Amino acid sequence: MNLRLRERDAQTIAGIEKLRFSPLAALRGEGSYVFDEDERKILDLSSSAGAASLGYAHPRVVEAVKSAVSEMATASLLMYPNEHAVGFAEKLLAVTPGEGERKVWIGHSGSDANDTAVRAITKASGRPRVISFIGSYHGGISGSMAVSGHTSQTHTLPRPGLLLLPYPDPYRGEFSSEEVLKLLDYQFETTTPPDQVSSVFIEPIMSDGGLIVPPEGFLAALAERCQAHGILVVLDEVKVGLCRSGLMHAFEHEGLNPDVVVFGKGVGGGLPLSAVVAPAEVLDHTPAFAMETTAGNPVSCAAGCAVLDTMIEDKLAENATRVGGMLMDGFRAMADRHPMIGDVRGRGLAVGVDLVTDRETKQPVDPTVTAKIIYRAYELGAALIYVGLAGNVLELTPSLCLSEDEAREGLAVMDQAFTDVVAGKVADETVAEFMMW
Amino acid sequence: MTRDLLARDEAVIAGIEKLRFFPVAPVGGEGCTLIEADGRRLLDFAGSWGAANLGYSHPAVAEAVAGAARNMAATSLLSYASEPAVALAEELLATLPGDAARKVWFGHSGSDANDMVVRLVEAASGRSRFLTFHGAYHGGISGSMSVSGHSSQGHAPAREGVVHLPYPDPYRPHAEGDLTAASLAAVDALFATSCPPGEIAAVFIEPIQSDGGVIVPSAGFLAGLAERCQANGILVVVDEVKVGLGRSGLMHAFEHEGLAPDIVSFGKGLGGGLPLSAVVGPAALMDFAPAFSIMTASGNPVCASAGRAVLRTIREDGLIERAASLGERLAQGFRELANRHMLIGDVRGRGLALGVELVRDRATKEPADLETSKLVYRAYELGLVLFYVGMRSNVLELTPPLILSEAEVDTGLEILDRAFADVAAGKVSDEAVAAFAGW
Numbered sequence: 001m002n003l004r005l006r007e008r009d010a011q012t013i014a015g016i017e018k019l020r021f022s023p024l025a026a027l028r029g030e031g032s033y034v035f036d037e038d039e040r041k042i043l044d045l046s047s048s049a050g051a052a053s054l055g056y057a058h059p060r061v062v063e064a065v066k067s068a069v070s071e072m073a074t075a076s077l078l079m080y081p082n083e084h085a086v087g088f089a090e091k092l093l094a095v096t097p098g099e100g101e102r103k104v105w106i107g108h109s110g111s112d113a114n115d116t117a118v119r120a121i122t123k124a125s126g127r128p129r130v131i132s133f134i135g136s137y138h139g140g141i142s143g144s145m146a147v148s149g150h151t152s153q154t155h156t157l158p159r160p161g162l163l164l165l166p167y168p169d170p171y172r173g174e175f176s177s178e179e180v181l182k183l184l185d186y187q188f189e190t191t192t193p194p195d196q197v198s199s200v201f202i203e204p205i206m207s208d209g210g211l212i213v214p215p216e217g218f219l220a221a222l223a224e225r226c227q228a229h230g231i232l233v234v235l236d237e238v239k240v241g242l243c244r245s246g247l248m249h250a251f252e253h254e255g256l257n258p259d260v261v262v263f264g265k266g267v268g269g270g271l272p273l274s275a276v277v278a279p280a281e282v283l284d285h286t287p288a289f290a291m292e293t294t295a296g297n298p299v300s301c302a303a304g305c306a307v308l309d310t311m312i313e314d315k316l317a318e319n320a321t322r323v324g325g326m327l328m329d330g331f332r333a334m335a336d337r338h339p340m341i342g343d344v345r346g347r348g349l350a351v352g353v354d355l356v357t358d359r360e361t362k363q364p365v366d367p368t369v370t371a372k373i374i375y376r377a378y379e380l381g382a383a384l385i386y387v388g389l390a391g392n393v394l395e396l397t398p399s400l401c402l403s404e405d406e407a408r409e410g411l412a413v414m415d416q417a418f419t420d421v422v423a424g425k426v427a428d429e430t431v432a433e434f435m436m437w
Numbered sequence: 438m439t440r441d442l443l444a445r446d447e448a449v450i451a452g453i454e455k456l457r458f459f460p461v462a463p464v465g466g467e468g469c470t471l472i473e474a475d476g477r478r479l480l481d482f483a484g485s486w487g488a489a490n491l492g493y494s495h496p497a498v499a500e501a502v503a504g505a506a507r508n509m510a511a512t513s514l515l516s517y518a519s520e521p522a523v524a525l526a527e528e529l530l531a532t533l534p535g536d537a538a539r540k541v542w543f544g545h546s547g548s549d550a551n552d553m554v555v556r557l558v559e560a561a562s563g564r565s566r567f568l569t570f571h572g573a574y575h576g577g578i579s580g581s582m583s584v585s586g587h588s589s590q591g592h593a594p595a596r597e598g599v600v601h602l603p604y605p606d607p608y609r610p611h612a613e614g615d616l617t618a619a620s621l622a623a624v625d626a627l628f629a630t631s632c633p634p635g636e637i638a639a640v641f642i643e644p645i646q647s648d649g650g651v652i653v654p655s656a657g658f659l660a661g662l663a664e665r666c667q668a669n670g671i672l673v674v675v676d677e678v679k680v681g682l683g684r685s686g687l688m689h690a691f692e693h694e695g696l697a698p699d700i701v702s703f704g705k706g707l708g709g710g711l712p713l714s715a716v717v718g719p720a721a722l723m724d725f726a727p728a729f730s731i732m733t734a735s736g737n738p739v740c741a742s743a744g745r746a747v748l749r750t751i752r753e754d755g756l757i758e759r760a761a762s763l764g765e766r767l768a769q770g771f772r773e774l775a776n777r778h779m780l781i782g783d784v785r786g787r788g789l790a791l792g793v794e795l796v797r798d799r800a801t802k803e804p805a806d807l808e809t810s811k812l813v814y815r816a817y818e819l820g821l822v823l824f825y826v827g828m829r830s831n832v833l834e835l836t837p838p839l840i841l842s843e844a845e846v847d848t849g850l851e852i853l854d855r856a857f858a859d860v861a862a863g864k865v866s867d868e869a870v871a872a873f874a875g876w
Binding site: 012019022026044066071072074078080083103106123139155268271272286292293295437 | 442443445446449450451452453454455456457458461462463464465467468471472481483484485486487488489493498499502503506507508509510511512513514515516517518519520522523526527530540541542543546547548549552553555556557560571576577578583589592593603640689704705708710711712713716720723724725726727729730731732734735736737739740824865874876
């Protein structure tokens with residue numbers, strides 16, 4: 001087999017599952033870096049879209065996985081408990097604030113977790129309607145797409161009874177908090193009777209919709225209105241939860257008390273693992289209601305335990321605040337030299353850089369420009385992705401272990417990438433195949 | 438933690454994901470054996486519903502997983518090409534007959550794989566009807582349930598445009614005379630009337646209907662159905678999640694049926710106990726649109742490496758041939774048990790995918806559901822793990838690890854012999870099994 005990995009990938013891997021922003025083909029990974037087939041070292045500022053929360057090949061994850069796979073107590077949680085799954089659930093409950101009797105459902109992906117949450121909540125409550133947001137992304141399978149509002153998913157219809165609200169964006173200000181809340185009140189008074197609404201799905205930072213930090217007080221006011229009607233407040237912490245925002249949970253920045261919390265991506269440290277924490281009456285109402293055979297398998301759950309322990313013991317929330325702050329300061333300083341940078345925002349190590357053609361009009365750059373920045377960064381040694389409904393927001397979700405030196409290295413690459421793209425060093429044709437959403 | 442594992446499980450794990458048959462709580466596993474906290478060893482004839490197709494802690498899987506975790510070539514196939522996933526895709530493609538250009542999608546579970554297929558074929562074909570079967574089980578999440586027809590999923594209605602065909606069960610035929618001919622005639626009638634074939638995107642087929650009762654369809658039916666579908670541009674989707682990858686005594690269970698599927702979904706055993714699923718389909722279809730079906734950890738190197746170890750071990754250790762011969766030994770053992778135990782109404786299956794249907798009366802075939810739950814409960818007490826399936830909850834399912842030995846087959850049969858006798862003698866009370874809802 002003399003073909004290069006990226007050619008073999010092009011021949012064998014389904015295009016429907018690709019979201020590629022560069023030709024990077026990974027042979028191995030270590031810490032914050034991936035190594036391509038030429039042994040070139042690339043700083044991963046995305047950490048595989050946040051899945052590699054502790055970076056690649058973290059010793060604690062390696063040790064946990066190795067041990068669990070050599071004494072495998074079954075491959076499923078459905079028919080019998082195993083220590084790693086139960087231990088993982090206990091740890092997750094211990095770090096997640098909430099009252100009353102709660103349980104944990106374990107799955108493989110944020111997608112299946114949100115799919116299950118929707119089904120379980122609507123079934124248990126008997127209320128068919130659901131509220132979520134334009135721009136929200138809750139996963140890539142049927143039920144989770146059906147409560148999402150992302151432009152990349154218009155191929156899939158929303159579920160009947162879904163109310164999509166605008167998510168107030170402080171930077172562009174198309175809808176203020178007050179306007180959105182007024183719209184919700186109006187819906188409640190008219191065509192969306194609140195006693196028919198089971199739940200509201202909230203991203204505490206709208207991630208794939210553009211890394212938007214909501215205006216202060218908005219989510220708390222929304223949650224209060226919903227909970228007054230018995231509507232369950234579901235927090236999707238898949239991308240920004242578990243220390244990334246600088247607190248254990250991103251919702252803790254917002255002063256609200258969720259009824260249901262959904263975890264995914266980084267919780268498995270790179271292995272497939274997701275979880276829903278919810279009231280027992282939701283998660284116990286019908287046996288055999290939401291099953292996948294390898295859900296709760298000991299290997300993924302052992303990795304999850306190692307991730308949670310390491311986050312706490314190594315104080316990774318504090319690291320996220322410190323290093324994330326450095327990154328945001330660095331981008332803001334860079335904005336003096338690069339007028340394309342319209343806004344730098346985020347919390348901790350969930351950072352978004354909004355690119356514009358004009359700081360007055362805030363007109364988003366064409367996604368080709370965003371793609372070129374990312375492509376050039378790849379050539380210079382850093383990987384990242386873009387998000388946003390206009391494809392103009394650089395998203396950084398690096399390893400929570402990112403060091404200050406690595407942050408500086410990443411900033412230097414980005415600075416150069418902006419300069420090079422403005423100087424025309426990346427052709428349109430080069431990025432044509434890397435503009436996927 | 439001083440409380441025992443079952444009590445802790447009861448306190449924290451969601452009931453909606455439990456399918457419990459008896460109070461087992463393994464603390465370890467090796468080979469075909471699960472180990473309880475007090476050191477008791479249980480022979481496992483279920484293999485975690487087939488997910489543990491190489492048993493537990495198989496050295497090839499353990500080594501591959503540990504190596505990949507240390508090496509960690511990124512964690513997502515979405516953003517980056519990754520060596521283990523690409524290599525697994527190549528190796529999986531090589532197992533499939535045919536020479537059309539095909540590509541591979543990776544997921545975590547048979548559920549997400551079939552969910553993806555439903556969405557994809559509808560979007561790509563512009564056709565919104567689907568054919569599936571009464572008793573079909575294609576997974577536990579929204580889209581896969583919407584094309585299933587299992588009695589345990591009455592809470593999840595079928596999607597619009599789904600037509601459920603009867604799965605021709607030779608033991609309980611739904612039509613008089615030639616079951617295959619009658620079943621195919623019904624398809625023809627359907628196409629000619631209320632379900633125009635040009636509006637049907639795909640037919641979802643289990644080559645052995647597993648959770649519906651381990652039913653081997655009447656001979657020739659699936660080939661006849663596939664022929665009718667493919668003549669009308671209806672994609673034939675074969676779900677090999679539970680019975681594929683060597684279990685049936687051939688690499689793919691559809692090979693027993695002479696099918697040339699357009700799309701094949703894999704799950705369960707593919708990951709050797711780790712979460713891994715795959716869909717193989719025509720290249721043009723699988724490239725339909727970028728980012729159409731993405732989950733971040735799909736194709737991660739750890740699970741992909743486990744999958745490679747599974748495929749390699751199946752091939753190098755001759756496990757397909759072993760499944761055929763051990764399955765025959767096991768089936769023969771059950772047929773002998775049937776001479777002594779009147780509950781056994783039917784023994785069927787292929788290779789190490791076996792079903793034993795329990796009835797109260799061999800003439801009326803009245804399903805023995807309570808007795809079935811007691812049988813698996815008693816087997817557990819005696820040291821054997823197996824579960825039941827079926828729309829009437831009366832079919833023992835055997836999907837043991839493919840590494841099973843002859844001695845283990847015989848040991849399991851001895852335990853079952855005693856379990857049947859004990860259940861008949863009333864040694865398991867109704868109350869004992871009442872706490873285990875099963876399905």
